[in-house]
Structures are given as structure tokens and as C-alpha cells.
Amino acid sequence: MPTPLVLVSADVRExxxxxxxxAPSTYLLAVLKGSEAIPVILPSLGPEIPLDDILDRVDGVLLTGARSNVNPELYGEVATEENGPYDPKRDATTLPLIRRTIERGVPLLAICRGMQELNVALGGTLVTEIQTLPGKRDHRAPPSDNQATRFGLAHTITPEPGSCIAAILGTGPVHVNSLHRQAVGTLGQALTVDALAEDGTVEAMRPTGAKGFALATQWHPEYWIASDDTSQKLFRAFGDAMRERMNARERSEAAE
Structure with missing residues (x-):
């Protein structure tokens, strides 16, 4: 069987x-090693990208985290310098990509900013600077020049019984890292919460009724793909979903 191709979102930098x-190499290596697939970076060229043409040629879509935040104007709020930086070209590419990926049943894994993009793409809102809100922990990375420190395990999440993520990780508490300032506010249409942090922050969710594998995490499983069992399970499930879809397509073509 051919090796799956995974479309990876791109940040725009000057x-x-x-x-x-x-796209950061940690995501590319996680796809390569954890999902046994080949990453292909999609440039953030917005409507100039013919989405159906590219989705015809790939087997999965990975939405990465990023230093930038989704522009609040996309969900009815005011963009501020404090909440930036923003990446409007990425927003213009990923939001329509998300909707079309789900409609077509292409396996989707969305991480951190990717999860926030998923929520906004389906009509939801985000809460900015959650570390300033009463009752919320500081979900930002600890200040350090050491990446292993920044991506260290920070708190636990609890998968919802019967959820997609519980089927992958089990129902017990899971230790995860935390490197974000924004979080899901109002849940988007046809989205289901799969896991929460102790302070109620949404840590995993999925499109309800999606035709194929579609899962989003607020934490970063890509960083510890070489050593963390939780990270390996998530990327393995993503890879298995792509191969299952490839098998189904081959069977359908053979039957014709």
C-alpha cells in the first residue's frame, strides 16, 4: 500500500x-514517525488554493499550533495588539480547508491553534488571555529557553466516557503539556467536547457525525512523539484512519 500523504498547515513569516x-519540524516528524505518513506543507494562499484538487491527492490533514492567534474579528470580537500576533493568510486558508475536510470525510488532526481554528470554522468563539480569568490556571508555557521545559507535562485532562479520545487513550486522567493563551469559548456547531482540564478548559473535541476520523487537542502531542505513550497513540490512530480510508477507496475502485 502507498504511504499516506498528510497536508500540513503553514504559518506565514517575514x-x-x-x-x-x-511548519515546525516537530509536527512533520510526528507525522513521519508517529503516523508513518509523509507530510506535505500547504502554503497559506487562501482562496487561490483549489481545495478539492488538493484534498483529492492527500489522505489526511494536520492543523499545527502556532505563535499567532486566530483573529477575533472572525468570531465577532475586536482584535487587539495584546492578543496578537495574528496570521490572516493562515486564517483565510485553514478555516475553509477545515470545513471542506470534514465534509469530505478526510481524516483530520487539529492541534492547539488548529483546535481553535476548528471551533471558529464551525461558528464557535474563543476566549482570549484565559490566564486572566477567575478560576482558570495559567495555560501558557513556563518561561524558558529550553524547549523540553516549555513542553513539559503541566496538568491532567479527563476524557469523556464514550468519546473518540477515550477510545484511543482510555477514560483515566491523562497528563499533558500546556502552551496556549486562547481557549474554546462558545462551542461551534456540530462539535462535541471529548476532554476537559481540571479548570474546565476544553482540551479535546471532535466534529459530531464526521464521516471519518476528526479530532482536536489543545495540548501538543507532537513534541513527545518519540517517548510519550499518549502522543504515540494519537498519531498512530491518525495514521490508522488514513490507511483505513485508503483501503476503503481501493476496495471501491476495485468493485467498479
């Missing part, structure tokens, strides 16, 4: 006089 469309 560097050395160029506009770069890039």
Missing part, C-alpha cells in the same frame, strides 16, 4: 526580505 510559508 524573514530575510521574503514571505515564508512554513
Amino acid at each position: 524573514t530575510d526580505g521574503y514571505e515564508w510559508h512554513a
